Amino acid sequence: xxxxxxxxxxxxxxxxxxxxxxxxxxxxxxxxxxxxxxxxxxxxxxxxxxxxxxxxxxxxxxxxxxxxxxxxxxxxxxxxxxxxxxxxxxxxxxxxxxxxxxxxxxxxxxxxxxxxxxxxxxxxxxxxxxxxxxxxxxxxxxxxxxxxxxxxxxxxxxxxxxxxxxxxxxxxxxxxxxxxxxxxxxxxxxxxxxxxxxxxxxxxxxxxxxxxxxxxxxxxxxxxxxxxxxxxxxxxxxxxxxxxxxxxxxxxxxxxxxxxxxxxxx
Amino acid sequence: xxxxxxxxxxxxxxxxxxxxxxxxxxxxxxxxxxxxxxxxxxxxxxxxxxxxxxxxxxxxxxxxxxxxxxxxxxxxxxxxxxxxxxxxxxxxxxxxxxxxxxxxxxxxxxxxxxxxxxxxxxxxxxxxxxxxxxxxxxxxxxxxxxxxxxxxxxxxxxxxxxxxxxxxxxxxxxxxxxxxxxxxxxxxxxxxxxxxxxxxxxxxxxxxxxxxxxxxxxxxxxxxxxxxxxxxxxxxxxxxxxxxxxxxxxxxxxxxxxxxxxxxxxxxxxxxxxxxxxxxxxxxxxxxxxxxxxxxxxxxxxxxxxxxxxxxxxxxxxxxxxxxxxxxxxxxxxxxxxxxxxxxxxxxxxxxxxxxxxxxxxxxxxxxxxxxxxxxxxxxxxxxxxxxxxxxxxxxxxxxxxxxxxxxxxxxxxxxxxxxxxxxxxxxxxxxxxxxxxxxxxxxxxxxxxxxxxxxxxxxx
Amino acid sequence: xxxxxxxxxxxxxxxxxxxxxxxxxxxxxxxxxxxxxxxxxxxxxxxxxxxxxxxxxxxxxxxxxxxxxxxxxxxxxxxxxxxxxxxxxxxxxxxxxxxxxxxxxxxxxxxxxxxxxxxxxxxxxxxxxxxxxxxxxxxxxxxxxxxxxxxxxxxxxxxxxxxxxxxxxxxxxxxxxxxxxxxxxxxxxxxxxxxxxxxxxxxxxxxxxxxxxxxxxxxxxxxxxxxxxxxxxxxxxxxxxxxxxxxxxxxxxxxxxxxxxx
Numbered sequence: 001x002x003x004x005x006x007x008x009x010x011x012x013x014x015x016x017x018x019x020x021x022x023x024x025x026x027x028x029x030x031x032x033x034x035x036x037x038x039x040x041x042x043x044x045x046x047x048x049x050x051x052x053x054x055x056x057x058x059x060x061x062x063x064x065x066x067x068x069x070x071x072x073x074x075x076x077x078x079x080x081x082x083x084x085x086x087x088x089x090x091x092x093x094x095x096x097x098x099x100x101x102x103x104x105x106x107x108x109x110x111x112x113x114x115x116x117x118x119x120x121x122x123x124x125x126x127x128x129x130x131x132x133x134x135x136x137x138x139x140x141x142x143x144x145x146x147x148x149x150x151x152x153x154x155x156x157x158x159x160x161x162x163x164x165x166x167x168x169x170x171x172x173x174x175x176x177x178x179x180x181x182x183x184x185x186x187x188x189x190x191x192x193x194x195x196x197x198x199x200x201x202x203x204x205x206x207x208x209x210x211x212x213x214x215x216x217x218x219x220x221x222x223x224x225x226x227x228x229x230x231x232x233x234x235x236x237x238x239x240x241x242x243x244x245x246x247x248x249x250x251x252x253x254x255x256x257x258x259x260x261x262x263x264x265x266x
Numbered sequence: 267x268x269x270x271x272x273x274x275x276x277x278x279x280x281x282x283x284x285x286x287x288x289x290x291x292x293x294x295x296x297x298x299x300x301x302x303x304x305x306x307x308x309x310x311x312x313x314x315x316x317x318x319x320x321x322x323x324x325x326x327x328x329x330x331x332x333x334x335x336x337x338x339x340x341x342x343x344x345x346x347x348x349x350x351x352x353x354x355x356x357x358x359x360x361x362x363x364x365x366x367x368x369x370x371x372x373x374x375x376x377x378x379x380x381x382x383x384x385x386x387x388x389x390x391x392x393x394x395x396x397x398x399x400x401x402x403x404x405x406x407x408x409x410x411x412x413x414x415x416x417x418x419x420x421x422x423x424x425x426x427x428x429x430x431x432x433x434x435x436x437x438x439x440x441x442x443x444x445x446x447x448x449x450x451x452x453x454x455x456x457x458x459x460x461x462x463x464x465x466x467x468x469x470x471x472x473x474x475x476x477x478x479x480x481x482x483x484x485x486x487x488x489x490x491x492x493x494x495x496x497x498x499x500x501x502x503x504x505x506x507x508x509x510x511x512x513x514x515x516x517x518x519x520x521x522x523x524x525x526x527x528x529x530x531x532x533x534x535x536x537x538x539x540x541x542x543x544x545x546x547x548x549x550x551x552x553x554x555x556x557x558x559x560x561x562x563x564x565x566x567x568x569x570x571x572x573x574x575x576x577x578x579x580x581x582x583x584x585x586x587x588x589x590x591x592x593x594x595x596x597x598x599x600x601x602x603x604x605x606x607x608x609x610x611x612x613x614x615x616x617x618x619x620x621x622x623x624x625x626x627x628x629x630x631x632x633x634x635x636x637x638x639x640x641x642x643x644x645x646x647x648x649x650x651x652x653x654x655x656x657x658x659x660x661x662x663x664x665x666x667x668x669x670x671x672x673x674x675x676x677x678x679x680x681x682x683x684x685x686x687x688x689x690x691x692x693x694x695x696x697x698x699x700x701x702x703x704x705x706x707x708x709x710x711x712x713x714x715x716x717x718x719x720x721x722x723x724x725x726x727x
Numbered sequence: 728x729x730x731x732x733x734x735x736x737x738x739x740x741x742x743x744x745x746x747x748x749x750x751x752x753x754x755x756x757x758x759x760x761x762x763x764x765x766x767x768x769x770x771x772x773x774x775x776x777x778x779x780x781x782x783x784x785x786x787x788x789x790x791x792x793x794x795x796x797x798x799x800x801x802x803x804x805x806x807x808x809x810x811x812x813x814x815x816x817x818x819x820x821x822x823x824x825x826x827x828x829x830x831x832x833x834x835x836x837x838x839x840x841x842x843x844x845x846x847x848x849x850x851x852x853x854x855x856x857x858x859x860x861x862x863x864x865x866x867x868x869x870x871x872x873x874x875x876x877x878x879x880x881x882x883x884x885x886x887x888x889x890x891x892x893x894x895x896x897x898x899x900x901x902x903x904x905x906x907x908x909x910x911x912x913x914x915x916x917x918x919x920x921x922x923x924x925x926x927x928x929x930x931x932x933x934x935x936x937x938x939x940x941x942x943x944x945x946x947x948x949x950x951x952x953x954x955x956x957x958x959x960x961x962x963x964x965x966x967x968x969x970x971x972x973x974x975x976x977x978x979x980x981x982x983x984x985x986x987x988x989x
Contacts, residue, residue, distance in 0.1 A: 006818040013809055014827055017868065020842030021834075023849050035848045079743055086740025098740060101747040104755070109926035109969065111943050115950055115962050116754030119761055122955070139750040142743065159356035161736075162323050165343040166350045167370035167421065171736075177369075181360040200835045203928070207950065221837045225933055230844045238838045245833050253826065 021242055028235035035230065045236045058237075061220040068130070068216065069198035072137035076194040079138070080145025081187050085179065087146065088153040105140040106147075110203030113140055118207040128210025136208040137198045144197065145190035152186035185259055189252060196248050199241075217241065274299040274425060274457050275320065280329035282315055282481075289315045291481040293329070297425075297474075302451050302458045304468040307478035308504065313461045314429060316478075320459065321427050322346050334424075348425040349418035353433055355410040357402040363389075363413050364398035370421040388416040391450065408439045419450070425457040432467065444470055465505050469493060477501050498613055499687075502544040503680055509550075509587050511683045513543035513612070521612055524683060525583030526561050528605060532612040542613045547576070547590040549609035552601050559602020563587070565595045579603070585683035620656040620699055623726065625649065632723060636694040637672050639716060644723040651726040658687065658701035660720035663712045670713020674698060676706050690714060758966070761959030774960030784945060784961070791942035792968070795924040798863040799871075802920045803913065805864070806871035810912070811905070813872070814879035825876065832869045839866050840930050854936050862934040863924050870919040878912030879905070922969050 023035070028046070032039045049058060087098055105113055117136045121128050160182070164174040180187075202218035209219060217237075224231055273296050280293040290312045297303050305313040318324045320331060322343030330339050338346055349370070357366050367388055371381045389395050392412035402410060411431055418426055428447075432440045448471055451458050462468055468475050469489040477484045477492060477500075485497045496502035499510050513523030515535040521528055523543045535541060556562040563579040566586070575594045579587050579601060587603075595601050624634035626646045631638050634654050646652050667673045677697075678689035688700045690712060698714055706712070765771040778784050812818045813825050831839065843862035847854055886908065890900045928943035942965065949958035 003818050006812040006815075010809060010812055010819065010824060013805065013868075014824070017828070017831055017865065020839075020846040020865070024842055024845045027845075035845055036851070079746065083740045083743030086737055086743070089736040090740060091737075094737075098744055098747065101744075101751055104751050107973070109922055109965070111926045111928060111946060112755075112758070112962055112966060115946065115958065116758050117750065118950065119757040119955065119959060120750070120754040123757055135750065139746075142746070146743075157354055157356050159352040159354060160358060162321070162343065163350070163352060163356040163417075164358070164369070165323075166321060166348075167417070168344050168373045169369075170344055173373065178358055178360075181358075196833060200833065202835065202837055206929075206947075218835060218837060221835075221841070222929055225837065225841060226929075230841045230848065234841060235845075238841055241835055241838055245835070246830065249830060249833055 021238075024230075024235050025239045025242070028239045031232075033232055035232075035235070045232055049233055049236050057215055058220060058233075061215040061217050064130070064215060065199055065217040068134055068137060069195045071134050072141055072198045073191050073194035075134075075138050076141040076145045077187055077191040080142040080190060080194075081149050081180075081183060083142070084146045084149035084153060084183070084186075085175075088150065102143045102146055105143050110140075110201070111207075114204040114207030117204065121208065127212070128208055129212045129214050132208045132210065133205055133214070133216070136204050137201065140201070140204060141194035141197050144193050145187070148190040148193060149183050149186040152183040156182050185255070189255065192248060192252050196245060200245070272298050274334060275459075276332040277316075277320075278330050278332065280316070280319065280326050280331065282312075282319065282324065282327050289481050290319075290326075293481075293483060295476060295483065295486070297457060297459065300455055300457055302448075302460065302471060302473045304460045304462060304472040304475050305478060306462055306465060306468040306475050306504075307484075309463060311478040312481040313463075313478050317350075317427055317429055317459060317461045320425075321348065321350050347423055348427060349421050349423040350427040350429065351411070351414050351418050351431045353430040355407075355414045355434075357410055357413055357417070359403055361402070362398070363394070363400050363402060363405075366402060366413055367398075367417045367420050369417065374421070384420050385416075388420040391419065391453070392416045392446075407435055408443065411435065411443065415447075415450070419454060419456075423456065425459060426454075428458060428460045430461055430463070433462070433464075440467075447471060469505070477504065479504070495611060496544060496613065498616055499542045499544070499680060500678075502542075502611070502613070507547050507588060507590070509545045509547065509683060510680060511543045511545070511585065513541050515539045515541050515612060519607075521610060524561065524581050524585040524587070528560070528610055529607045530610040530612060531607050532610075535612065535614070540615050540618050542615055544611040544613065545587070545605060545609065547588040548574070549605060550587060550589045551604040551606075552577070552579070552589050552591050552593075552595065553603070554595065554599070554601060556600050556602040560604045562600060562602050565597050565599050565601055568594055568597055570594070586681075587683065617699065619658060620661065622654045622656075622696070624652050624654045624723075626652055626723075630718075632721065635672050635692050635696050635698075635714075639671055639721060640718045641721040641723060642718055646723055646725050652723050653726050655722040655724075656716050656720055658699050659685075660716060661698055661700040662715045662717070663688075663690070663700060663702060663704070663706065664715060665712070667711045667713045670715045672698075672714045674712055674714050676708055676710045676712060679706065679708055758959045758962050761956050762963040763960075764956060766956055774957045775964075777957060778960060778964065787940055787945050788942050788964070790939075791925050794860065794863065794941065795921050797860060798867060798924045799917055799921045801860070801864045802868050802871035803916070806868055806916065807875055807913070810872045810875035810879055810909075813876050814882075828869055828872050828876075830869075832873065836866060836927070836930065837933075840933050844933060854934060854938075856935070856939060858934045859931055859939055862930065863927075866930070867920040867923060870923070871916040874915040874919060875909055875912040878909045882908050918973055921972055925968065926965060 027035050027038070029041055029043065030038050031042045031044050087095060087102075090098065114136070117132075117139065118128075121132050126132060156179075160178055161174055164178045165171070169177060199217070202222065205216055205218055206222065209216070215223070221234060221237065224234055275297040277293055277295040280290055281288070282290040293312075293316060305316060307313045315324060319326055322338075322341060326339060330337050332338070333347070358369065361369065364385055367385045368381050371384060376384070385398065386395070389398060392415050394409065394412050394416065397405070397409070397413075402413060405413065411434075415431070431447075432443050435443065444467060447458075460468075460471060469492070472489055474486060475489055475492045476486050479500050485492060485501050487495075492501065492505055496505060502508045502510055511523045513521050515521050515532070515538070516527065517537050518533040518535075519530055521530045521532070521541065521543060553559060561581055561583075563581040566578045566580050568575055568577045571590070574590045574592055577589045577591065577595060579589055581587060581603075589603070622634040624632050626648050627633050627638055628648050629643050630640055632641045632652060632654060633639075662670075664670045672692050672694075674690040674692040676688055677691045680687040682701075685701050685703050686706070688702060688706060690698045690700055692698060692714065762774055763770055763772070765773055809828065813828065840862055843858060843865050844854065847858050847861075852858070882905075887900055887904055890904045895903065925941070926943045927941065928947040931939050931941040931944060942961070946958050946961045946965065949961060
């Protein structure tokens, strides 16, 4: 009985959490201007999203979002993995200091991160655009990469590094042949995480994107929504974003569970 | 440097400190070609540090390591012609058994067909044939250690370093592996340097045992030498079971301890000299007939230990002795005992009292161990540098560490038949030696105090 | 130079340390510098004076804190029971349900906000303060559930059994054992809800048809309109508020929780 009430509560809450998204997804398959009117099944909103002349900027925005996310995630993964190896071998004050700095972008509200980077770029007199967005994304993504690589390093037998040197590998060969294969799962999770965070980001992007006409998905949605609330073309777009993130998260979780199961088997 | 043909590794004046703590203190050691050398000592004695320095994972603060006539102190580990077997195996988890063993050979660009031949040979040597495709994570501890050994020897190192390789295995497996290692050493004919804290393992395997403590080498010798002729009470206590007692060398071949005078084989200590006497428990002969015995005692306890019985006997003069014998004697019965002259091991005492360097603060205050002690006027004036001596039994230990003048931690306990001889490490890192009848535990924090009349002060010149 | 592999490997963090210094520490220092200077770069407190003397800004500030408090309170009220049920093996055994609650954390905040707008449109309820609070709760509820769920999950179940064994009623066990032990989760949940609620911008406008402004929006507007020094000062005020809030929460705990989301 108790369980029944508990489960009912959970599912009611979930229904509330997912109802809006489901409503959007359902009404993305009809042409009606006003949400709630069903004028028959149609994929017109989807096709017009990518074909209409006005929609050129959307394709650009999608392209920008993905290339920025790819570059930022790749650089963050390299920078963060190397940093994690370094931090793992640090002791005492220095380690505390760098861990503290590494935590700041994760704890700071996005708006503060955005404004602080905006002030950095204007102080340096840098024209804001693609590069500044990429740099800003690297800045807030790398800490998460460090965080997902560190546990792999901590699990690693500390003698493995020495064993490789002992068998004649140079420090660089050791990195390539022993350490990277060991931390690879953490690097991949970190990469996917950084990629997701970058695609999702709105607050940091809007402060660093400048006024050269560059758009990402977030700023595109924002500009559109500010003009007319939830415009019909935002429905298929939201649905696509939702499904994409859903897929990425399922991949991360399946990976994590498989890794956990493998660990248990050992 | 004259190249000595027989010596493969020569270690000279090697020292190392970690954050002020001296881990290795002026180590000198020659290792002969083909020898099985064991570095033996309690944890923290510096044995692993020494091994890691030979491997190249650590840099000495001073001193050199010479291998076949060349100074290798600055050579990085990957260019040293030696290989290591690690305590926790350190196999590469992402590689299978074959690739783990072939790792070093591939780096050295050995041709593929030769790699295969050598890996198979190494696998055969560690009795792991047919395991080459296995995931290393699926192997048992013993199997993993075999792979680790194969991975090291396949490179044909001139020296094989083994860092407590059997410590993680269970007793049965350890015994088997000990025999295999010994055989492997004979077959390969290369030098083994083996680190362990297990004295039995060291005695079983080695040609030479190096006993270490506190970053210093205490004794180097064959297992038999180390066992039968320990040079000091630390070695005697660490290697096997022993009764360590205070004694006096009355003259050559005559020593007095536990209140009796014994004939012995040692000479050259001079007359009436304080010494330590070591008697192994199996070297005391015990008989039921007390009348014709050298000395007598009462059996306090008797425990069966598998092959022999271990008994504690209180002697007629009140000393407690450990005795091992194949026969059991009833608790409470009176027994007689003998010791053969050649079984009495006499050792020079390292010290007969505590000696501190100090400074007079006033006529009745002296500063030693970083604290001020009251003393009786002794003629030394304020500011004089002095030597202060305190007898072992005059040092008082207090339960509450704040009550003492100096605080310390009990580091080492030696039972001497009728009292305990403690080594106490003060907060300033000085050692105080104490004789006491009170029972303390290793690691206890104590207060140290000395009464003013027990400080014997002489001026330093 | 002597060969030393240890100094070498710890120095691998050096590029990132420099990066952090330049892209994290320096920008934060710039906020402070901008906040305490006028637009000529001369030291001045005028930005703070302006804030205190402008009733509109102060009102927005207080209103935002109010909204954040209401949102946080509602999130605890709705989220705690959910986290409790999710972590209790007798009431819920499904990992998928847990996943479903955590998932929305990873969806673009604009999309989530538009979803609220959609819901209100669908039900023909006009947007306004109600939509604002609903939208905030909707956006940040998962951020409350997750840390509480995490602490409850890690809690040693034998403590509850011990309390029962000592004769405590189920309600006593809940209030005297479970709730106190889940406090770290609640505090980090508060951090993860309160902080983004007062710092969001754009969200309030979308939910109220531009009728209600929150403090985050004020900051954004000032920065956008070139009032960098004033904007920096407002940011600093927000940082102080967040700093005060975070005193109640263990930052170590929080970073662990955030890191654990994956």
